[in-house]
């Protein structure tokens with residue numbers, strides 16, 4: 005099965021009926037934009053907080069907002085599972101985490117729902133939305149997601165699992181083992197690669213010998229789909245189809261969203277050492293938040309006054325989350341052993 009080729013869209017001109025043809029209401033299309041914008045503003049603040057030495061580390065989802073909001077829209081919140089990776093800020097916001105939740109994690113304060121401030125920032129987890137905590141070694145979430153999908157199949161429910169990772173992570177054995185297992189057992193899991201073309205400083209051609217991550221799907225007996233990762237509606241379309249296939253019991257899908265990371269890999273990276281400013285500027289023309297805004301304007305669903313109101317509301321929520329987390333207490337020292345070894349019998 006060869007990967008389906010999808011043409012990368014030019015900066016989007018209006019296609020007003022596209023979201024309705026996908027079964028999305030005008031309100032839902034606007035909400036997708038809102039979540040992308042909120043994620044962007046929150047993420048920008050997190051960078052600033054790092055540069056002000058308020059927090060120790062940040063790893064960003066900037067540029068991935070369309071890929072994430074589009075995909076999260078295809079899931080039933082609280083019913084389906086997400087085994088995320090560290091860029092999934094917009095995905096976790098869409099599935100019900102709040103800016104306060106995410107800021108508590110960034111500051112490492114008490115009440116951080118991801119890990120009670122034990123993990124590094126952006127190691128998301130949120131029990132109410134079935135968002136599973138991941139480890140730092142990349143790709144470990146992939147076979148674990150297949151394991152969850154195996155349990156779902158064993159229990160006979162109609163839940164599905166989405167797991168996210170970058171294209172560099174496909175160089176790990178875990179990726180291949182996870183897909184192989186899911187392919188053999190026709191498990192209800194979607195492998196969602198957010199291909200931003202780099203693994204820190206390593207470009208894609210030094211990560212893999214094939215052109216597309218989706219090309220690997222054929223080896224594991226599942227469809228491989230390529231989608232424009234800067235187009236939220238296209239990502240929704242691809243994930244919705246993959247989720248429906250998984251729910252029907254037909255097995256896994258590998259979806260590759262082609263996108264770009266216009267910021268450094270993390271707060272501790274200087275991307276000027278491995279890529280040109282011209283390349284970054286070229287991709288900024290296809291900024292997913294701007295593309296979605298243009299789409300809504302073309303569809304007559306957003307004007308300048310609405311857009312400014314959205315921005316003001318996002319800033320207010322980010323300010324609130326920032327203050328809330330900054331002023332929150334650190335967890336007491338004894339919490340370090342809670343939820344880790346605490347449940348084990350004393351030796």
Ligand SMILES: Cc1ncc(C[n+]2csc(CCOP(=O)(O)OP(=O)(O)O)c2C)c(N)n1
Nearest residue numbers: 140141142169170171172173200202203204
């Ligand atoms: C097994 C392992 N090797 C190396 C690292 C260090 N590391 C953290 S993120 C990363 C890049 C991963 O690239 P990709 O999978 O493309 O995701 P992206 O960060 O580009 O979204 C690396 C090498 C790690 N966390 N785990």
Ligand SMILES: [Mg+2]
Nearest residue numbers: 170171200202
């Ligand atoms: Mg990458």
